[in-house]
Amino acid sequence: SHTDLRLLDSAVGKTCVLVRFKDGAFLGGNFIATVGIDFRNKVVTVDNMKVKLQIWDTAGQERFRSVTHAYYRDAQALLLLYDITRKSSFDNIRAWLTEIHEYAQKDVVIMLLGNKSDMAAERVIRPEEGEKLAKEYGVPFMETSAKTGANVELAFLAIAKELKHRAARQPCEPKFQIHDYIESQKQKSACCGLL
Numbered sequence: 733s734h735t736d737l738r739l740l741d742s743a744v745g746k747t748c749v750l751v752r753f754k755d756g757a758f759l760g761g762n763f764i765a766t767v768g769i770d771f772r773n774k775v776v777t778v779d780n781m782k783v784k785l786q787i788w789d790t791a792g793q794e795r796f797r798s799v800t801h802a803y804y805r806d807a808q809a810l811l812l813l814y815d816i817t818r819k820s821s822f823d824n825i826r827a828w829l830t831e832i833h834e835y836a837q838k839d840v841v842i843m844l845l846g847n848k849s850d851m852a853a854e855r856v857i858r859p860e861e862g863e864k865l866a867k868e869y870g871v872p873f874m875e876t877s878a879k880t881g882a883n884v885e886l887a888f889l890a891i892a893k894e895l896k897h898r899a900a901r902q903p904c905e906p907k908f909q910i911h912d913y914i915e916s917q918k919q920k921s922a923c924c925g926l927l
């Protein structure tokens with residue numbers, strides 16, 4: 733059995749984030765845009781338990797919209813990415829969140845990621861704007877960079893932990909707090925440069 737994750741929106745760095753997570757490498761320059769749907773598996777260890785993540789990457793383009801309903805309907809987690817250097821990608825997030833509300837499973841884990849955090853000079857969306865939008869929809873948020881690797885592991889691990897805790901939680905065990913976990917881990921990576 734595996735855990736299904738989906739990455740959404742177009743040309744925001746989905747493939748790069750996935751490759752960074754899977755292989756620890758960055759694909760720079762121009763390579764071919766994702767056509768159709770592609771997936772990669774990665775096994776992560778969460779609290780001594782192995783969790784197999786099946787991560788789907790899709791071409792986020794409009795013409796694939798009809799495909800994408802089916803694409804995220806069965807997902808257990810959805811990672812919504814925008815590009816901090818492109819306002820239109822940030823504006824798309826609201827539309828995605830509205831759609832997801834309609835088509836996705838009710839208990840789907842959603843995470844908002846502002847990607848390309850390394851591109852400080854080209855930034856048009858401030859971290860606080862991402863933070864605010866995420867708060868409005870009650871979803872966790874962080875900025876990532878497929879280039880430097882910042883917070884990429886954390887994003888996937890936080891989701892794996894959340895899903896593992898849901899699946900294996902004992903009745904008396906406290907609920908896993910994904911927001912708290914991310915906040916504590918984010919601070920660590922910021923101060924110690926572990927990523």
Ligand SMILES: Nc1nc2c(ncn2[C@@H]2O[C@H](COP(=O)(O)OP(=O)(O)OP(=O)(O)O)[C@@H](O)[C@H]2O)c(=O)[nH]1
Nearest residue numbers: 742743744745746747748765766792848877878879
């Ligand atoms: N500087 C920087 N560039 C990035 C980062 N992530 C992706 N890129 C670049 O952004 C472009 C798009 O990246 P992709 O991973 O193809 O984006 P995608 O969302 O998979 O694109 P589609 O499959 O076409 O929807 C590429 O030129 C990447 O090299 C990042 O974190 N920092």
